[in-house]
Amino acid sequence: MGENLSKSNEKNDYSNQKIVASTLSKNKLKKISIRTDDFTKSENEQILENSIEFNKIRGFYDFKALNERYKDRSIYEFYLPSDETQSQYYELLNACRCLKFGFEEFVGCKINITQSLKNPESIFDFNIDKKKNFFFKSIINFLERKKIDYAKFKKIFPQIKFSEIKKLFDLIDDQETFSLKAKKILKNIKNEATENKTQNSNNEDQLKSDKVESKKKEKKKIPFSQEMRKKNKKDFDNNQNPSLSKKITEISKTHYKAYTKEFDISRNAKYLATKDELRLLRKKFDDEYLENKRLINKLAKKLERLFSSLNINSWKFDQEEGYLDSSRLANLVANSKNTQIFKFENENNSKNTIVTLLLDNSGSMRGKPIITSAITTEIITKVLEKCKVNVEVLGFTTREWKGGKSKKKWEKFGKIENPGRLNDLLHIIYKDADVFWKNCKDNLGLILKDGLLKENIDGEAVKWAYNRLITRKEKKKILMVISDGAPVDDSTLSTNQPDILDNHLKETVDDIEKTNSIKLMAIGIGHDVSKYYKNAFVIEDAENLGDVIISNLTNLLGNSKS
Template sequence: MRKMLKNLEKHQESIKKSIRAIAHAPDLSINFSSGIENTVFENKHVTLPQITSPKQLEFIKGLADSAAFRLKFDVNSYTLNPHIKHEKCLAHLITARCEILGMEQYPGTKKNILVKLLETQKINDDYTQFLYTGLHYYLNNFAIDLSPKTKIFVEQYKEYFEHLKLALNDKEEFLSAAKNLINILPIKKEEKKAQVEVMDSETPIETVSQPPEYIPTEEKSSFNLKTPTLIEGSQINHTSFLDNKILDYKIFTTEFDQEIPAEKLESIEKLKILRDQLSLKTAGIRKEFEQQARKFKQKLMARRFCKWEKMHEEGVIDSTKLAGLISNQKLNNVFKKFKQDSLNDTIITLLIDNSGSMRGNNIATASILADLLSKTLDSLQISIEVLGFTTLDWKGGKSFQKWLGAGTPKDPGRLNGTLHILYKKGFDSWRKSYRNFGLMLKESMLKENIDGEALKWAAERILKRPEKRKILIVISDGAPLDEVTIANNSPDYLSSHLMNIIKRIEKMPLELIAIGIGHKVEKFYKNSISIKNHNHLGEVLFSKLDQVINKFFR
């Protein structure tokens, strides 16, 4: 028993030293866990599978060398979501590139990477494996028998693999070539057909515990589909309660309504300018908000990495049990397991009022907080979606004109076009979306606010998400207001609709929080807080979010 423990410790320490040395990361935290099959990366923490046999040891050495090379050559690639098919494919190509560069510098790691590659070929039979093993094969790194499918794939896309080969030593060029190849694959068509969202637990990519990807129904998976994370349509009973007919709410026309990503509303050049303006405008408060974000992150990290289950027969040696082991060599419950909590199984939606009354400091503060919160959660691999809402026009615009042209029928309902903006989608990374937040500073976009429909829209989106825990946060500075709608319906038409939406959402499986800036939102939202001005928004937002997440783990 003691010999087995001694050898286990020896191998683990050797692997740890190797990773830290290659990655030039002496402070990197590394653990071994029997609860995982592949490498898990969490910020500056790495967890590898537990060593259970000599054969397993060789595979884990391959995982460890691959992880070290990723840290050395492209640590930022861990922000890619391994459960969105095209991003997973991109991550596999990046992994292959890092391994190829690493083997050139450390030839002794080649046999370990070979073991990992052969295991990858056994596990997967899809584009991720074709790309990963195909690139190694094309560069003649290993004399192995590839699967027929992989050989056909490499031959079919030979020109693209040649581009990858030529761009191997230029990170940006390689990334561009990789995206060119992935973009021509029929991946998106597969995703559109998806009907079931499940975790792809067999993926050989290093990062796990992310939101699941859409898996096509015709695609085979070894995941147990008896208990899927989410089946499309399973939320119908929830969202049907938000139906406008049930809520006695009418819309004269939806012809001019828009739901649009922020990057489609402005050119990239203009978004860059607005982003720079946001940085300048919020320079005075950004440092304070960054400190609050760091504290918030530290609390979440503490919840993630300080949970150990003791009294196990395998895992990491529990130092408190060593004395007992010396006196009783038959003692076998001397291990502890690192408990992976399910913090990643959380989706947060931030819904921001983009009405004209938010102009100036209020909208700038909300925007920079959305940016910092997205960046913070992204580093923790927690999904966040940032949405905005306003109207297309002042005083009704085309919708109102259409009503006038129809002879102004009585009780028309909503008479303005809505503009719902996607600043950051739930599966998008912060890096992909960070420029979008500056768009909130575009004053001509900030008009009126129809809160009920925006809240309904945000709730329907989050309820369709697969994550177990759902948090919807609304930031607003006033009650719903659209002049032509109120003037031609009852004065409380929009407010009543908002209250009805809120009552129904509060009964659904999500946490709804509202933060009012200079406006009391308690009369609408049960779980809410009002602040006098924008200066307190960061403190309140991070505090509220911490309370809700903490409640999940009590």
């Protein structure tokens, strides 16, 4: 019986083992199947996550690169609000300005950065709460022509009109004006920590008597005035800061000021006319070339000499690395230990140079003077580019005759005495220093646009050109002003001291020349401008302009060291 039991048990054990084995087998197959699916899914997810993470990193560095490329740090810091909350919104506005430029010029950057914009906190150095995130994305949507929740924006930011934001981004070509306007827009945004503290303090004050409350109000007035004095002192100290000494600010000697800068524009020429208009104006400008063949041929000969002086290459011989010098091979054959058989080219000084040409675009320049100036500018720009010299071409005039919107505002608000500059500035960027001439040559045709040439306020134009130039990294900086005489603006001169514009130009030039940070020279067409500039030349005929410019550039670039 025991034997039978044993056999029966063996049979049962075998049967049980078979069931267990079968079950395990099924489970095993199931598990293998699940593991295979999980592994494949996990691998794909990992690839996807890595791709997303890589794009985020790339977006982060692209974002930082655009900020570095399009933001002048010295101007940014000069207008940076002292209030912490305002400074953060100021940073958001400046970032949007840089993104606007970058998205238009670099499509790849736009794709990369868009991924990072989903989490703005990852690209900024401060906490992005819901309010700041909404503020930032609203502006990005505006720049991208996407839908904006204006009602929500007004509710969250009652102290800011979105129409002001729109006007602000009409000024993006001039960082200084943009920053100043941005600071004004943000001045009503309160510090979040101070706002919360004030609210709590007010709740406590309500529990106290009117007498105690009134005393507290009196006490609050004292620190407020002290704070204002400290702020004024801080602003004064900032103006005295050596790091900002090169930056020309408003001249205090004559108390020169602008009644308002609200309507001033600093813009690239491509935004002042349509593409078709610029193309037609450029064709008209090219026709002027044909009528000035004699001038062009004369300039070409002069430029050959300039080109030669800028491209004299010097070599350093007997080096252990560099280009192989075939004339030294015999030395190596004679003595195998003689390895100084190489040479290298000394770097040309001109390659670390920038030249800014500032053209007077006033009505008195109409006709031959402005056309000759433009032709000369274009020819010289092309040659300097070949010599690896960076060139920036700027122009200055006013938006209107007889005051424009600035004067209308002055008349509306009581016509205060001595209002200062009373017209709307128009500063034009024909060629940015970082753009090749072939990519912006149509811009110069704008000088032939009807109604462009109006009045000239030289002091602020020279200051603007200088501030653009001084932030450049090149060691040698040259600013050449081409004008036909004294600054003139009827609206300003008729409401202020008659010498206000003359004095401001003299003092601006004097301050620039004292810094020794750039080489400044001016050329007067038909008028002597030496009373404004130490290094000045006068030419009676516009055709002589090329001779004077080339002669001075040859001296400044070819024969001097940086």
